[in-house]
Amino acid sequence: MRQYLLKSLLQIIPVLFLISIIVFVLVYCTGDPVSLMLSDTATDEDRRILIAALGLDQPLYIQYFTFIGHLFQGDFGNSFRYDMPALPIVMERLPATFELAIAAMLVATVISVPLGILSATKRNSFLDVLFSGSSVLGKAMPHFWLGIMLILLFAVELKALPVSGRGTLAHLILPAFTLGTGIAAEMTRLIRSSMLEILNQDYIRTARSKGLLESIVVYKHALRNSMIPVVTIMALQTSTLIGGTLITETIFSWPGMGQLIIQAVNTRDMAIVQAAVFVVAILVIFSNLLADILYRVLDPRIKYN
Amino acid sequence: MKKRLAGFGLAAILALSTAIVGCSSQSSTTTAPKQEQAAQGTTAPAANDTGEKVLTFASGSDIVSFDIHDHNNTSTEAVHVNMFNYLVKKDKNQKVQPDLATSWEIVNDKTWRFKLREGVTFHNGDPFTAEDVKFTLERIAKDQKLLEYGNYKQIKEVKIIDPHTVEIITNESEPVLLNRLSRLGSSMLPSKYIKEKGWDEFLKNPVGTGPYKFQEWKRDDRLILVKNDQYFGDKPKWDKLVFRAIPEDATRVAELMTGGVDIAVNIPPSDMERIESNEGTHAVTGPTQRVMQLSLRTTPGTVTENPKVREAIDLAIDEKAIVDNILAGGGTPTRTRVTAGNFGADPELYGKSLYDPERAKQLLAEAGYPNGVDISFSATSGRYLKDKETAELIQAMLAEAGIRAKLDLLEWSKFNDTYKAKKFGEVFMISYANSMFDASLAFDRLTTERAKGESDYSNPEVDKLLKEAEKNMNLDERAKQYVKVQEIIAEERPQIYMYQMNANYGVSDKVNFEPRLDEMLFADEVTKK
Numbered sequence: 001m002r003q004y005l006l007k008s009l010l011q012i013i014p015v016l017f018l019i020s021i022i023v024f025v026l027v028y029c030t031g032d033p034v035s036l037m038l039s040d041t042a043t044d045e046d047r048r049i050l051i052a053a054l055g056l057d058q059p060l061y062i063q064y065f066t067f068i069g070h071l072f073q074g075d076f077g078n079s080f081r082y083d084m085p086a087l088p089i090v091m092e093r094l095p096a097t098f099e100l101a102i103a104a105m106l107v108a109t110v111i112s113v114p115l116g117i118l119s120a121t122k123r124n125s126f127l128d129v130l131f132s133g134s135s136v137l138g139k140a141m142p143h144f145w146l147g148i149m150l151i152l153l154f155a156v157e158l159k160a161l162p163v164s165g166r167g168t169l170a171h172l173i174l175p176a177f178t179l180g181t182g183i184a185a186e187m188t189r190l191i192r193s194s195m196l197e198i199l200n201q202d203y204i205r206t207a208r209s210k211g212l213l214e215s216i217v218v219y220k221h222a223l224r225n226s227m228i229p230v231v232t233i234m235a236l237q238t239s240t241l242i243g244g245t246l247i248t249e250t251i252f253s254w255p256g257m258g259q260l261i262i263q264a265v266n267t268r269d270m271a272i273v274q275a276a277v278f279v280v281a282i283l284v285i286f287s288n289l290l291a292d293i294l295y296r297v298l299d300p301r302i303k304y305n
Numbered sequence: 306m307k308k309r310l311a312g313f314g315l316a317a318i319l320a321l322s323t324a325i326v327g328c329s330s331q332s333s334t335t336t337a338p339k340q341e342q343a344a345q346g347t348t349a350p351a352a353n354d355t356g357e358k359v360l361t362f363a364s365g366s367d368i369v370s371f372d373i374h375d376h377n378n379t380s381t382e383a384v385h386v387n388m389f390n391y392l393v394k395k396d397k398n399q400k401v402q403p404d405l406a407t408s409w410e411i412v413n414d415k416t417w418r419f420k421l422r423e424g425v426t427f428h429n430g431d432p433f434t435a436e437d438v439k440f441t442l443e444r445i446a447k448d449q450k451l452l453e454y455g456n457y458k459q460i461k462e463v464k465i466i467d468p469h470t471v472e473i474i475t476n477e478s479e480p481v482l483l484n485r486l487s488r489l490g491s492s493m494l495p496s497k498y499i500k501e502k503g504w505d506e507f508l509k510n511p512v513g514t515g516p517y518k519f520q521e522w523k524r525d526d527r528l529i530l531v532k533n534d535q536y537f538g539d540k541p542k543w544d545k546l547v548f549r550a551i552p553e554d555a556t557r558v559a560e561l562m563t564g565g566v567d568i569a570v571n572i573p574p575s576d577m578e579r580i581e582s583n584e585g586t587h588a589v590t591g592p593t594q595r596v597m598q599l600s601l602r603t604t605p606g607t608v609t610e611n612p613k614v615r616e617a618i619d620l621a622i623d624e625k626a627i628v629d630n631i632l633a634g635g636g637t638p639t640r641t642r643v644t645a646g647n648f649g650a651d652p653e654l655y656g657k658s659l660y661d662p663e664r665a666k667q668l669l670a671e672a673g674y675p676n677g678v679d680i681s682f683s684a685t686s687g688r689y690l691k692d693k694e695t696a697e698l699i700q701a702m703l704a705e706a707g708i709r710a711k712l713d714l715l716e717w718s719k720f721n722d723t724y725k726a727k728k729f730g731e732v733f734m735i736s737y738a739n740s741m742f743d744a745s746l747a748f749d750r751l752t753t754e755r756a757k758g759e760s761d762y763s764n765p766e767v768d769k770l771l772k773e774a775e776k777n778m779n780l781d782e783r784a785k786q787y788v789k790v791q792e793i794i795a796e797e798r799p800q801i802y803m804y805q806m807n808a809n810y811g812v813s814d815k816v817n818f819e820p821r822l823d824e825m826l827f828a829d830e831v832t833k834k
Contacts, residue, residue: 038377038452038455042455043455043749043755044725046454046455047725049449049454050449050450050452053449053450054450081369081370082369082370082524083370083372083375084508089524092524148553148555148556151555151556151559152559155559155563156559156562156563159563162563162565163556163559163560163563163565164551164553164556164559164560164565165526165527165549165551165565166526250552250553251553251555251556252553252556253525253526253549253550253551253552253553253556255523255524255525255526259525259552260525262552263366263525263552268718
């Protein structure tokens with residue numbers, strides 16, 4: 001176990017190194033921050049002065065090595081836009097994003113577990129078709145559309161919930177539903193198929209033949225085992241969740257990391273983009289690792305190699 | 306039987322979980338929005354339950370910083386004006402008025418003397434003195450890394466005569482000094498506080514001299530200011546100001562319509578009618594300093610070298626139709642970039658358009674193109690309000706007159722690369738603002754030297770007039786020089802000015818709000834109904 005963990009942790013280093021190159025090159029390719037920083041009426045001289053002051057006149061590889069050098073000290077450089085170290089700005093947004101992500105996961109679980117079980121036990125019934133259909137719809141609805149529709153319905157028409165911002169529990173509901181629906185849809189389908197597979201296993205037949213109540217068969221014998229792939233898939237949803245926060249946070253002006261990334265990309269705020277992508281990468285890597293470990297813990301049949 | 310029971314069990318769980326979902330949303334619907342928000346003072350409009358007078362603004366982006374020298378962002382400055390003061394300020398009609406300076410005089414061509422207001426204190430209690438003026442202006446005039454450096458490098462030094470008198474010495478004569486000092490980058494900073502506590506502390510807990518002082522800033526969420534009872538001017542009208550950042554247009558409009566905010570800026574033209582017809586809100590629009598224009602090549606070898614072709618392009622475009630159909634009326638046709646309210650404006654050219662497609666065809670024929678002409682036309686997509694739609698309509702209008710424009714729509718950073726490299730073809734469309742409120746900025750790309758490679762326009766008379774006007778301390782004569790330049794440019798058309806763009810606001814019926822030409826959001830100019 002320890003050896004396995006150590007190996008997994010060591011594998012993170014080349015991944016991060018690759019990410020650093022990709023991030024650096026991508027940001028460099030998408031345009032020059034100076035043009036966006038200066039006003040349209042700035043002269044060429046103003047540009048030259050600022051480019052030199054920011055060190056952007058250096059050759060690309062020098063800029064990259066400077067970047068990597070600082071990275072080892074945990075320094076992503078200063079955000080052009082805020083003129084502050086980038087990493088603390090990103091870290092300060094994490095709680096809001098976590099709050100939204102956890103709420104969305106809760107919404108997804110609360111919706112998907114009962115629906116998935118029901119679809120599987122009532123296979124090919126009207127409800128099954130309805131839920132499967134809805135989950136396709138839920139997966140297909142883009143976040144920005146769903147978010148705006150929810151705002152129009154629950155905030156503007158019914159005046160039941162606040163439109164945007166972060167603060168109270170009420171502020172969390174619409175964004176959490178927006179972000180959670182897509183994941184709920186995916187999880188419903190997953191739980192359904194996982195349940196179906198388990199329900200056809202021999203030990204379920206054995207349980208039934210012992211004369212156990214169907215509810216005990218379903219909840220005690222089938223559900224537990226069908227949850228193994230579900231739990232790991234949930235942990236693997238981290239990247240989907242974070243991807244979803246980009247749009248959801250922007251729509252609901254939720255002050256989290258997603259909104260920060262969108263704005264940083266729009267303003268070519270390289271330091272923020274780099275810091276944020278790194279933080280996201282580390283989050284995803286660790287949640288994948290966690291999924292791996294969870295899988296092994298839940299299913300002792302799987303061996304470490 | 307057993308199966309059926311299990312089915313019921315499952316249905317019950319499903320119902321229960323649905324109920325939980327329903328309950329959680331319902332319990333919060335009844336309690337949270339009204340009471341909790343009011344307690345937080347976050348979104349309650351105009352006056353909340355506690356009787357506190359709160360004014361809430363929503364804009365598309367948050368302020369970038371409290372470093373007043375290191376941004377060139379109108380929407381950031383629009384917020385700062387409530388916390389800081391300039392030496393002189395512009396009133397609603399853009400007339401310069403005393404602010405932290407009570408009077409001023411021109412000592413000689415390069416020296417201005419300002420008498421400072423006495424008894425003013427910063428929010429932390431420090432008195433405002435000549436030291437602060439020297440600290441503020443010399444910082445921005447000397448630190449090349451600051452984004453506003455280019456607009457203040459003209460200042461050579463600030464001499465302290467006594468604690469309440471300063472002399473500002475400029476490198477050259479500076480007829481626009483008062484314009485410079487009443488805009489972004491000139492807010493007076495507390496020198497003692499910054500020197501003692503450092504910039505990091507100032508950026509966390511900024512203090513100014515303004516009517517509202519800093520309370521809390523949650524980046525990309527909200528900035529909260531509270532009234533400053535020690536303010537030297539009229540008593541602040543509001544107890545609290547909330548500036549919210551809501552990037553998504555639809556969300557911003559929804560917040561306004563549900564009463565979450567009192568004034569929302571940057572409303573898409575398509576939503577103006579919805580806001581107007583909604584009960585409790587109305588739409589307001591007002592002119593800005595931004596002018597949408599075309600830049601044309603006079604470069605030898607291009608078709609637009611011929612002044613008749615340039616005139617034909619001008620006559621082929623119906624500016625009023627663009628404003629009415631694309632911007633929902635949010636703009637004013639103009640033939641000059643120096644619009645009303647700017648120093649040196651020529652009222653003869655403002656509010657006019659020369660649309661005449663028949664004459665345009667005739668001009669093309671006279672220029673030797675009876676069968677029409679091909680030009681390249683570059684424009685931005687997504688940079689300015691409805692820029693893509695505008696460019697497409699212009700392309701269609703030009704086609705009516707026989708000018709076949711090959712339209713190239715570019716995303717801003719791509720457009721900007723070509724723009725900086727001066728590699729556009731015959732025509733490109735761009736919008737410029739003028740934060741200096743002075744004609745000088747409007748023609749900075751039309752001197753022979755600066756136009757080289759871009760429009761390649763060169764007129765010795767224009768060069769001479771601009772050079773003289775730039776340093777002319779005789780303001781009447783200076784204004785006439787700029788009017789003359791505008792007439793020449795309107796005739797020779799190295800640039801064709803189309804329309805002045807409006808800013809659109811959505812406003813709650815609970816407040817009176819009149820937009821300003823400079824787009825600043827002075828809370829004390831907003832009154833409760």
